[in-house]
Amino acid sequence: MRVLLIEDEVRLAQNIASALREGPGFAVDCAEDGETGLDLAGNLCYDLIVLDLMLPKVDGLAVLQRLRQRRDRTSVLILTAKVGHSSIVELLNAGADDYLSKPFDLGELIARAKALIRRSKGFATPTLRVSDLEVNTVEQTVRRANELVELSPTEYRILEYLIHKPRVVVSKRELLEHLYDYNWEHHSNVVEAHVSNLRKKLDAATGQPSIETLRGRGYRLLVGAEGSQ
Amino acid sequence: MRPYSLTRRLVMTVLFIQLISAAAITGLTVIYEHHTHFHSFDIMLHGRADSLLGAVQDAEDPGDNVMLDGTEVSLPSSDIYEVVDANKRLLGRSRNWSGPNESDASLKEESFFKLRLNGKKYRVLKIGGLRMVDPGDKGGGIPRHVTVIYGSPTESVWRAVWGTVAFYALTSIALLAISGLLMFWLLNRGLAPLRELAAEAAGVSVDSWNFVPSERVRMTKELAPLAGALETVLHGLQRSFVQQRQFVSDAAHELKTSVAVVKSSLQLLAMKRRTVHEYETGLERSYLDCERMEEIVARMLMLARAESEPDQKAAEYSTNMAQSVKLVMEQFETMANVKKMKLVVLGVEEVVVRAEPEELRLLCSNLILNAIQHSHAGSEVRARLKRQGSVAELCIEDDGTGIPPEALPFVFDRFYRSDQSRSRNTGGTGLGLAICKAIVSRHGGTIDIASVVNSGTTVTVRLPVRDA
Numbered sequence: 001m002r003v004l005l006i007e008d009e010v011r012l013a014q015n016i017a018s019a020l021r022e023g024p025g026f027a028v029d030c031a032e033d034g035e036t037g038l039d040l041a042g043n044l045c046y047d048l049i050v051l052d053l054m055l056p057k058v059d060g061l062a063v064l065q066r067l068r069q070r071r072d073r074t075s076v077l078i079l080t081a082k083v084g085h086s087s088i089v090e091l092l093n094a095g096a097d098d099y100l101s102k103p104f105d106l107g108e109l110i111a112r113a114k115a116l117i118r119r120s121k122g123f124a125t126p127t128l129r130v131s132d133l134e135v136n137t138v139e140q141t142v143r144r145a146n147e148l149v150e151l152s153p154t155e156y157r158i159l160e161y162l163i164h165k166p167r168v169v170v171s172k173r174e175l176l177e178h179l180y181d182y183n184w185e186h187h188s189n190v191v192e193a194h195v196s197n198l199r200k201k202l203d204a205a206t207g208q209p210s211i212e213t214l215r216g217r218g219y220r221l222l223v224g225a226e227g228s229q
Numbered sequence: 230m231r232p233y234s235l236t237r238r239l240v241m242t243v244l245f246i247q248l249i250s251a252a253a254i255t256g257l258t259v260i261y262e263h264h265t266h267f268h269s270f271d272i273m274l275h276g277r278a279d280s281l282l283g284a285v286q287d288a289e290d291p292g293d294n295v296m297l298d299g300t301e302v303s304l305p306s307s308d309i310y311e312v313v314d315a316n317k318r319l320l321g322r323s324r325n326w327s328g329p330n331e332s333d334a335s336l337k338e339e340s341f342f343k344l345r346l347n348g349k350k351y352r353v354l355k356i357g358g359l360r361m362v363d364p365g366d367k368g369g370g371i372p373r374h375v376t377v378i379y380g381s382p383t384e385s386v387w388r389a390v391w392g393t394v395a396f397y398a399l400t401s402i403a404l405l406a407i408s409g410l411l412m413f414w415l416l417n418r419g420l421a422p423l424r425e426l427a428a429e430a431a432g433v434s435v436d437s438w439n440f441v442p443s444e445r446v447r448m449t450k451e452l453a454p455l456a457g458a459l460e461t462v463l464h465g466l467q468r469s470f471v472q473q474r475q476f477v478s479d480a481a482h483e484l485k486t487s488v489a490v491v492k493s494s495l496q497l498l499a500m501k502r503r504t505v506h507e508y509e510t511g512l513e514r515s516y517l518d519c520e521r522m523e524e525i526v527a528r529m530l531m532l533a534r535a536e537s538e539p540d541q542k543a544a545e546y547s548t549n550m551a552q553s554v555k556l557v558m559e560q561f562e563t564m565a566n567v568k569k570m571k572l573v574v575l576g577v578e579e580v581v582v583r584a585e586p587e588e589l590r591l592l593c594s595n596l597i598l599n600a601i602q603h604s605h606a607g608s609e610v611r612a613r614l615k616r617q618g619s620v621a622e623l624c625i626e627d628d629g630t631g632i633p634p635e636a637l638p639f640v641f642d643r644f645y646r647s648d649q650s651r652s653r654n655t656g657g658t659g660l661g662l663a664i665c666k667a668i669v670s671r672h673g674g675t676i677d678i679a680s681v682v683n684s685g686t687t688v689t690v691r692l693p694v695r696d697a
Contacts, residue, residue, distance in 0.1 A: 012490045019500060081486055081489075082482065105492075106493050
């Protein structure tokens with residue numbers, strides 16, 4: 001999952017970014033002002049935008065309005081130091097999905113971020129099940145046919161992304177974009193290697209294939225006859 | 230204090246005055262009516278007494294006496310009379326008068342007196358007259374002196390007097406009542422603009438400062454000054470209230486952000502097991518975050534102090550400004566060296582100003598720190614101090630990044646940063662220039678800023694000079 005963080009207070013941005021990387025293992029890009037934030041959001045595909053309200057150049061509310069104006073449907077979590085009911089109502093009406101008042105709890109921020117992402121992909125609970133595959137996003141554990149499967153952090157993140165989009169073909173480019181922030185060098189063969197390892201570990205338990213490779217198009221999570229839940 | 234109605238008070242005052250006037254008129258009426266009625270009563274009494282005198286006749290007896298011929302006169306039966314001759318002999322008396330002879334010798338003739346008879350009050354006239362017996366004889370006859378006492382009851386006269394008085398009194402009271410009601414109504418109507426003004430003023434609250442007196446209030450001569458004063462006061466209050474609220478909101482934002490930084494630093498550190506080195510670095514960072522928060526709090530307090538009421542003692546201070554400037558420049562020497570910058574003191578004249586020394590130093594250090602923070606390595610910060618008449622003029626110049634023209638009007642606003650992200654990185658709180666402005670205003674001076682982007686900024690402070 002890739003998150004865009006627009007926050008002008010550098011130290012706070014550093015802390016939030018570290019927490020999102022270390023906790024749920026998201027890729028995080030940081031923007032220090034509204035203008036840069038809008039540029040990044042326009043050029044890249046994010047799963048979540050964390051937006052501060054008081055920003056230089058373009059303020060948070062304007063960023064939100066412009067995002068929604070150009071039909072960007074990315075979930076937006078607002079960070080605000082403002083008190084007062086009216087501003088919150090205004091924000092939610094302008095298209096925000098959730099908000100947190102400063103000073104907030106990092107754990108709560110992570111939980112809300114995960115909830116927003118899973119909601120935007122159409123899941124309600126933090127445990128995602130697709131046929132005999134089960135991913136618990138809280139404990140970050142994976143089970144295949146009730147057998148625990150040990151995965152590396154990158155493998156887990158690939159699977160987490162794929163399971164959020166069952167039956168959909170995900171290209172290597174998309175996987176890359178959602179796994180790494182722009183500080184990383186992108187090599188598609190790295191993805192290939194990780195997907196190959198992931199497939200081996202998942203299939204070892206049952207012998208049934210779990211991830212399908214469509215040449216030149218990408219990957220797809222194979223869904224059994226039971227369908228997704 | 231008891232509630233007090235202006236209308237009622239006015240009506241009562243006017244009614245009281247009217248009541249006194251009515252009472253006075255009634256009193257005068259009593260006197261006047263009494264006088265006129267009794268005057269005609271007396272004339273009538275005189276006339277009747279005279280006609281009674283005319284009824285005294287020669288008795289045609291050997292003693293040449295006189296007698297009263299009762300058939301000669303017809304008098305009201307309620308009247309009383311008595312006719313006496315010089316020898317106190319009773320010649321005649323009205324039927325309703327019995328009892329002792331009333332002709333008192335002590336009473337002079339032609340005088341009136343009061344008499345109470347059978348429970349009735351009478352006004353009585355005593356007159357005397359001569360009656361000639363045998364006027365055809367030689368010598369013109371014998372004169373006989375006769376005294377007539379004639380009285381008539383006063384009851385009817387008094388009834389007439391009191392009737393008139395009662396008429397006047399009742400009319401006055403009725404008029405009082407009518408005029409009272411009329412006045413109440415008129416006053417209520419007349420005071421309508423006052424009520425409108427009160428209602429308008431009552432509608433003002435911290436959420437709605439809207440105060441627009443109606444045209445009627447504005448055109449009322451007595452209310453226009455009050456409405457104007459209210460408007461002015463409310464405008465001032467609103468401005469300072471909005472400013473204050475803005476300050477609280479800004480301060481809350483700053484503090485919450487600072488707390489968020491500290492809190493998130495510590496939570497991040499506690500998120501998982503880390504190496505000793507990571508803990509050390511994290512703690513060091515948290516410590517720096519705390520220090521920054523401390524600085525923001527200290528600066529906000531400084532600003533609150535500087536923005537409190539104007540210093541009453543400002544005129545008493547005498548501080549050598551040149552010394553303060555030089556001292557602060559020396560203090561920043563090391564910091565400038567680290568940034569590879571030069572601090573230059575251009576012509577500094579000896580000037581003594583009316584400013585509190587500690588605040589003057591704070592002012593200088595804020596300005597110089599600002600200049601250093603917004604300058605590149607290798608550039609200069611110049612300080613110039615000169616005397617211009619009764620004003621000391623301090624200029625701090627830098628060749629730094631400058632301030633965009635659209636930001637210039639706001640640089641003295643609290644928490645304003647022309648480039649927020651950049652200043653936060655360099656440690657600015659957005660309060661430095663606001664504190665400067667507050668200090669300068671407190672001492673009756675002015676502060677101005679001129680800037681060209683990428684060329685530099687000049688801040689000019691003018692403070693009143695203290696003459697030795």
